[in-house]
Amino acid sequence: MTRPLHIVVTVNAAWNLVNFRTGLLRALIADGHRVTVLAPHDDSVARLQALGCAFVDLPMNRKGLSPLANLHIWRRLGAAMDRLRPDVVLSFTIKNNLFGALAARRRRIPFIPNVTGLGTAFLSGGGLQRVAQMIYRHAFRGLPVVFFQNRDDLELFAGMGLVRPGQARVLPGSGIDLTRFAPAPMPENPPDAPVFLMIARLLRDKGVVEFADAAAVVRRQFPHAQFRIVGPFGTENRSALPPAQIMRWQDAGHIVHLGAMPDVRPAIAEADCVVLPSYREGMPRVLLEAAAMARPVITTDVPGCRDALDAGKTGLLCQPRDSASLARACADFITLTPEARAAMGQAGRARAERLFGEAHVIAAYRQALADATGQAG
Structure with missing residues (x-):
C-alpha cells in the first residue's frame, strides 16, 4: 500500500x-x-x-x-x-x-x-x-x-x-466511462437522411471548414442529410473561426450549430454517424465516446484520429484538409444499409470495451x- x-x-x-x-x-x-x-x-x-x-x-x-x-x-x-x-x-x-x-x-x-x-x-x-x-x-x-x-x-x-x-x-x-457512455439504439432516420454530427471547438484545425464544405456537396445529392455541430467558439485559439462564418453556413442550410452542450450523449444518440475531420489529435475523446455509444465514425487519416477506429469496420477514413474526400466518405456511409451501419457501431463499442475503458x-x-x-x- x-x-x-x-x-x-x-x-x-x-x-x-x-x-x-x-x-x-x-x-x-x-x-x-x-x-x-x-x-x-x-x-x-x-x-x-x-x-x-x-x-x-x-x-x-x-x-x-x-x-x-x-x-x-x-x-x-x-x-x-x-x-x-x-x-x-x-x-x-x-x-x-x-x-x-x-x-x-x-x-x-x-x-x-x-x-x-x-x-x-x-x-x-x-x-x-x-x-x-x-x-x-x-x-x-x-x-x-x-x-x-x-x-x-x-x-x-x-x-x-x-x-x-x-x-x-x-x-x-x-x-472512457463505458457505463456512462452506454450503447444507444440507432436513430430511426430514413436511410437517405442520416444525421452527421461533429463535436468540437469551432477551430479551423478541427476541420470545421471541411465539414461545412462537405455538407454543401453531400446535400446536393442527398438533400435530407443533416450536418450538425456541437461545440463552443474557440475565442482564445489562433485558429478560431468567427461566429459570423458559422452563421453564414447555417443560413445557407449547410449545417446546424447546436452550441455548446455540457452533456453530449443526447446529441450522439440522435446521430447516425459522428465526424471529426481534424488535422491532428492526441487521441480524440469524441470519437471514443461515439464508439462507446455504438456509433460509426468518419475521421481523417492522421495521427490520433486513425488510432480511434478500425478503418472499414468501426468507421471510415478520409484525407485531412480535403472536403471532397470527406464528402465521398459521407456519401459512402449513406449507401450503407441500416444493418451495416448498426454492425459498424457495435464493432466500435466492442473495440472501446477492449482498448479504451x-x-x-x-x-x-x-x-x-x-x-x-x-x-x-
Whole structure:
C-alpha cells in the first residue's frame, strides 16, 4: 500500500479536467491522495470541488506566444509549487507541461506530463517549431514518465531526441466511462437522411471548414442529410473561426450549430454517424465516446484520429484538409444499409470495451505515481 500523496494537477482550463479526467481524479481521491487542481478559474471549479479537489487559480494566456507571457506562467507555476509543496505534479496541455516541468525540476518535484496534442507552434515549421522543440527537449529531460496518447506522437518526440524511450508511455486517450457512455439504439432516420454530427471547438484545425464544405456537396445529392455541430467558439485559439462564418453556413442550410452542450450523449444518440475531420489529435475523446455509444465514425487519416477506429469496420477514413474526400466518405456511409451501419457501431463499442475503458488509464497513472515517487512495489 502506497502512502497518501499530495498531488497537484495542472491544466490550462478547469473544464478540461471535468470533461476528460473526472474518473482519474475520483480514483486518486479514493486511493487516499490529496488532490489540488491548479488551473485558470471557470464555471467548472465547483464541480471539481464537489469531487473533493482543492482548487488554486492559475491566471494564464492560453494562446499567447510572447516570451514575457510565458515567463509569467513559469513564475506563477513555480510560486504555486512553493506554496503547495506537492509530492508530485500531473500536467495536461502544452504550456502547463512545458513551464510546469521547468518549474518542478528546479524544485526537485516529480512531474508527469501528458502530451495530449502538439499545438500550432510545434507543427508550424521554421523558427517557431525549432524553438518549441528546444523547450520540449529542455523541459522533458530527466522526467520519470511522459505520457502520450498515440504512438505517432511518441515516435516523433523520440526521433527528435525530445524524450528517451524509457520515459515514454502510450495511454488510450483519456479513457472512457463505458457505463456512462452506454450503447444507444440507432436513430430511426430514413436511410437517405442520416444525421452527421461533429463535436468540437469551432477551430479551423478541427476541420470545421471541411465539414461545412462537405455538407454543401453531400446535400446536393442527398438533400435530407443533416450536418450538425456541437461545440463552443474557440475565442482564445489562433485558429478560431468567427461566429459570423458559422452563421453564414447555417443560413445557407449547410449545417446546424447546436452550441455548446455540457452533456453530449443526447446529441450522439440522435446521430447516425459522428465526424471529426481534424488535422491532428492526441487521441480524440469524441470519437471514443461515439464508439462507446455504438456509433460509426468518419475521421481523417492522421495521427490520433486513425488510432480511434478500425478503418472499414468501426468507421471510415478520409484525407485531412480535403472536403471532397470527406464528402465521398459521407456519401459512402449513406449507401450503407441500416444493418451495416448498426454492425459498424457495435464493432466500435466492442473495440472501446477492449482498448479504451478508463480503467486502463487509471492503472497507468497509479503505476506512474508509484514509479515517480519511489513507491513501486
